Amino acid sequence: MDAFLFRVKAAQRDLIERCGGIMRVVDKSGYSKSEVGRWNNGAEPDLMSVGAIAVLERDCGQALVTAVLAETNGRRLTDPDETRKAEVNVLTSHAELMRQTAELANAIAIAISDGQVTPSEATTVDRVAGGLERAASDLRASLAVIKARGGAAAGLKVVGE
Template sequence: MDAFLYRIKAAQRDLIERCGGIMRVVEKSGYSKSEVGRWNNGSEPDLMPVGAIAMLERDCGQPLVTAVLAETNGRRLTDPDEARRAEVNVLTSHAELMRHSAEVANAIAVAISDGQVTPSEATTVDRLASGLERAASDLRQALAVIKASGGAKAGLKIVGGE
């Protein structure tokens, strides 16, 4: 498989996870457990049909596979949900970004510690990178809301201060 297929397979796996796992996707989509399992398995070449992608992305509210397809063609999706952007807090988003960044750094360190990155280790790092990517997107959304509103108080308080 080429890099594009690995990205699509990772997006499919993330989509299945965010929709509640293999069994819930089976119930929701009407596809068999083995078919959904092949979509979820990075070693299998099976790709989701467009109808299943649309239905599952609508179910979880995140265009994970569609975003990969857009990126492949030099495009980026925008989030039309203003309420979601307004709810994202810059401090919380920053903390999540740092947490995910540390998890990715740790996984990379473990993977390269023996001088060899296995496909299993690459899958682990890729899963963590997906969370990092989502956290970075949330932070960017929070910053966009701040820019659009002309600024915002950081909400930081000194512990023990009056």
């Protein structure tokens, strides 16, 4: 498989996870457990149908596979859900981004500790990187809201005064 297919497969795994796992995706999509399992398995070449992608992305509210397809053609999707962006707090988003960064550093350190990165280790690191991407996206969304509002209080308090 080439890098594009690995990105699509990672997006499919994330989509299945965000939709509640394999069995819930079976119920939502009408595809068999075996087929959904192959979509979820990075070693299998099976890709979701456009119909399944549309149903599942609508279900979880995130265009994960569609975003990868757009990026392949030099495009980016925009998130029309301003309400979600407004609810994201910059401090919480920053904390989650830092947590995900540490988790990624740990996963990579483990993967390279023996001087060889296996496909299984690459899959593990890729899953963690997906979490980091989500955290960065949430932080960027909260910052966009702050810019649109012309600024915001940071919500920090000095303890002990």
